Amino acid sequence: MKLPKTMVLKGNNGQEDTTDYYLCVLNSHDGSSALKVLVSPVRIVCANTQRAAMARAKSSFSIRHTGGAHGAIAEARNALGLAWRYMDEFEAQAAALYAQPMEQDEMRRFAKALVKADDPSATTTARNNRQQTANSIVKLFVSSPTASNIAGTRWAAYNAVTEYFDHYLPVRGAKTNSAASMTRALRAITPGSGIDTTKLEAFRLLQTL
Structure with a gap:
């Protein structure tokens, strides 16, 4: 599921280097495991998937299979909040890597x-x-x-x-x-x-x- 947020870094040649964000949802249809959700930044120029561990924000989380819809909705809202925090931190750290030259x-x-x-x-x-x-x-x-x-x-x-x-x-x-x-x-x-x-x-x- 594509999210309405994009990371854009200004490239060395003046072009923009763009990364889109997606939510990926993985589920076992027999209820044997939790529904897993992860934030997947994808650099669209070659569709390579970015993954990074952040100290203050998770990129993946699980939602338990429960009988109550209200509980599931509350967990989904919490998960989306975590996703936005992850994207903000990922962008800051990606920009820091871009600012560092490498021989x-x-x-x-x-x-x-x-x-x-x-x-x-x-x-x-x-x-x-x-x-x-x-x-x-x-x-x-x-x-x-x-x-x-x-x-x-x-x-x-x-x-x-x-x-x-x-x-x-x-x-x-x-x-x-x-x-x-x-x-x-x-x-x-x-x-x-x-x-x-x-x-x-x-x-x-x-x-x-």
Whole structure:
């Protein structure tokens, strides 16, 4: 569900970098789990889904299945209030990342740290695969046509991560490109998935490294 709020950053080339906000609702139709709602900022230039952990605002929440409509309405109103607070904080922190330049050497170190390419406990094959992932993320940071107006910033670094996982990450067992795209899309809006966790970690690292 598209929300009537948009985040706009002024790009380096004078163009606007736009992110829209959506509410995604996930539900089990047998009542076995709570209805889950999450705020999903989507950078529309390449439809990559942003996820970030905020100290004072949640990006996802659950609503219990109850028999009373009044209780459900009250919880929904509370959830929407949380959503607006999350969007305000996300915009402030995104703008802070955009204001910070990032060199390619910094980007290489960040990408390797994010995917744990140098983890001594991993096998040689695993480390090589992780390094290939890091290289792919750096390549998007350097040359993605969707990030030309935010190039050389920490915001561009974060978007290189989300673009890779939303559009290029290999999907095991997928027989067609559409099947792979569907799997990536579901991962992008599933709280607690491996991809979701990696995006959260990317946002955290870019604020602290």
